[in-house]
Amino acid sequence: MTTTLPHATPFSANNALPRLTPPTSRLQQALLGMLAEEAPSATGRLPSERQMMERFSTTRITLREALMQLEAEGRIYRESRRGWFVSPPRLRYDLLASLPFKEMVASQQRCPETEVLKATQCPAQPKVAARLGILEGAPVFHIIRARRIDGRPVLYVEHYLRADCFPGILEHDLVTCSLTELYRSHYGIRISRVSFELCSTVLHSRAAEALRAASGGPAQRVTRINYDQNGRAIDYDDELWRHDAIELTVSAAPQGT
């Protein structure tokens, strides 16, 4: 079942002729071809590494190198110990539209799901306190959620809410309702300003576990601070997205004008 690749000379390293194309990029081409042809198979799962390595007559390490390149490009992704998959189209995430996750995903004809991993009250750590403009150790609600699109876990979020602003909020349904909707309907608080910090990093172990991903996998961090009509910081979100899952968007008038 060994498909012959262009320039597939198994012992070309010992060959006087120069390799026309380096194995990795041949491999990538071949893999892309494979994705184009076969991948639309329901699950989007790729063949096992050993199968691919045999099919393309290469080593596991070399094959993985090529796969990880495609992962970095956002074309494929892996689930820990489960294998490689074709990446679905990116979700468009308009930062200033401030749509709740559920609405944002649904409006793009995808299926949103949420799971609450933790919801407690605790004292504010220094970093959280600084961002919320409150004293270290002041009470905050700490909510951790994992969110899925079409069944695939793509987002790990930690929310920190000023406890004094939202008494009893943990009693509400945190799976179905959006937090900003609760702010408005139950606490009369509207969000009048948001500020974001975006940076590309990696998944820490807890996030990785929640996303069925490899710890250290590529991630896009989006942190967000919401301010109410009085300019007071009311909550702070720390989002970690699988980096291939989103495309961020901003549209506004520049401030210099």
Next chain:
Amino acid sequence: MTTTLPHATPFSANNALPRLTPPTSRLQQALLGMLAEEAPSATGRLPSERQMMERFSTTRITLREALMQLEAEGRIYRESRRGWFVSPPRLRYDLLASLPFKEMVASQQRCPETEVLKATQCPAQPKVAARLGILEGAPVFHIIRARRIDGRPVLYVEHYLRADCFPGILEHDLVTCSLTELYRSHYGIRISRVSFELCSTVLHSRAAEALRAASGGPAQRVTRINYDQNGRAIDYDDELWRHDAIELTVSAAPQGT
């Protein structure tokens, strides 16, 4: 010169005792320690891979795995075939402040430099035409620049300007002057709206070459469309940043309010 690591049991694979800490994370710890102690050495250059691999008694492949993890975290970076370096602090890039590169970098006590790689007129490719709202093949100016911070090349930009808006702009000094400044001073065009698209990808070969980086290295893409006071798209920028070089920032009123 071999430093003993905690749990450094060279043949632990054949050992009945479980490894207390996996080699890669031991390695990462050790490397972080090394960075903390020695790295502030002027150039920020790390020892050669072979030296590190001997020092930490491991394999080159395993060592590189650990280094690439740190690269993904944005703590170190590499220059193609030149070695590994400690990452300088990220530049804060406020998308809506619309500060020219030079001012933005200087305001953060860093030293900006610019190099023009290409500046020509050419017909608009489909993608460019679509974003500028002009006909395919309509004339655009195509400018490619590489930009450095403190001597390190971090940004590869391609600009596409509507040629009908900016006659003769290629005659100007594109190294020293900001484009938006030229728009205002010579063409009476102000930017009244911007729209961004952000997404994490990899460096294509031209960008990699310009940034002395490995092709396929981690990158942050920032595309930007500028609109004038009549709501007409006047230029389109495609920026590729070394992913560890920036931290993006947005602050504004959400649009739902």
Next chain:
DNA sequence: AAGTGGTCTAGACCACTAT
């Protein structure tokens, strides 16, 4: 129980950089 991905070993050659 079989197979998978995750990790690790122990080498090697080449093109390029630094000296």
Next chain:
DNA sequence: TAGTGGTCTAGACCACTTT
């Protein structure tokens, strides 16, 4: 010219998932 990073080979064991 010596040494470097980039790439590749040919194996191996383990913990976990899947069947």
